[in-house]
Amino acid sequence: xxxxxxxxxxxxxxxxxxxxxxxxxxxxxxxxxxxxxxxxxxxxxxxxxxxxxxxxxxxxxxxxxxxxxxxxxxxxxxxxxxxxxxxxxxxxxxxxxxxxxxxxxxxxxxxxxxxxx
Amino acid sequence: xxxxxxxxxxxxxxxxxxxxxxxxxxxxxxxxxxxxxxxxxxxxxxxxxxxxxxxxxxxxxxxxxxxxxxxxxxxxxxxxxxxxxxxxxxxxxxxxxxxxxxxxxxxxxx
Numbered sequence: 285x286x287x288x289x290x291x292x293x294x295x296x297x298x299x300x301x302x303x304x305x306x307x308x309x310x311x312x313x314x315x316x317x318x319x320x321x322x323x324x325x326x327x328x329x330x331x332x333x334x335x336x337x338x339x340x341x342x343x344x345x346x347x348x349x350x351x352x353x354x355x356x357x358x359x360x361x362x363x364x365x366x367x368x369x370x371x372x373x374x375x376x377x378x379x380x381x382x383x384x385x386x387x388x389x390x391x392x393x394x395x396x397x398x399x400x401x
Numbered sequence: 402x403x404x405x406x407x408x409x410x411x412x413x414x415x416x417x418x419x420x421x422x423x424x425x426x427x428x429x430x431x432x433x434x435x436x437x438x439x440x441x442x443x444x445x446x447x448x449x450x451x452x453x454x455x456x457x458x459x460x461x462x463x464x465x466x467x468x469x470x471x472x473x474x475x476x477x478x479x480x481x482x483x484x485x486x487x488x489x490x491x492x493x494x495x496x497x498x499x500x501x502x503x504x505x506x507x508x509x510x511x
Contacts, residue, residue, distance in 0.1 A: 290443075318498070318499070320501075325506075326503065326504075327488060327501045327502060327503045327504045328444070328488070328499075328501045329501070330498065330499065330500075330501075333498065375441070377443050377444075379499075390434070390446065390499070391446075392443035392444050392445075393443055394442065394443050395441070395442065395443045397441070
């Protein structure tokens with residue numbers, strides 16, 4: 285149980301274009317999902333907390349107009365990187381908590397490798 | 402502020418025991434997690450401590466001292482597949498958000 289599906293796993297886009305990343309909880313409902321970014325050989329940095337039916341909460345230094353988050357249902361959150369630039373190239377990972385599993389219920393998606401050329 | 406420290410890299414031999422330390426200073430505390438992450442993959446859950454003491458789970462054990470802001474992950478009978486990054490993460494008081502440490506890259510040599 286507690287599977288989080290993230291799509292796409294890899295994407296290459298041209299500078300200036302937008303890319304949408306999907307994060308789905310397959311067998312549980314997630315009122316809250318988390319979006320992380322990880323640069324090579326670095327740890328995960330929380331970008332934003334996605335809340336179903338309300339606005340996302342962004343961490344300091346993360347541009348909310350550049351990284352658009354939509355959490356329209358209890359099983360789907362999307363992250364759109366708008367006007368992507370090469371410095372946005374990174375590994376993006378989502379996470380969700382299955383409250384049925386209490387403290388062990390944080391599950392990560394498989395990640396999306398974004399390369400902006 | 403939030404600060405979590407781990408050694409950057411460690412090397413150990415197959416079959417040996419290795420201890421990965423984590424120290425933390427966070428504004429709130431509601432549990433400490435250890436995750437394993439292979440290159441290019443998402444983290445997978447290893448262990449969870451919220452009370453002081455040792456939690457054992459097969460070849461992996463994790464220890465927590467809240468008063469010292471200290472935890473360690475102990476890996477026994479190392480296998481080549483244990484070569485990965487190990488992330489220490491602290492959950493905040495509200496029980497939702499994680500702060501991740503920089504991760505420790507462990508290389509297991511034959």
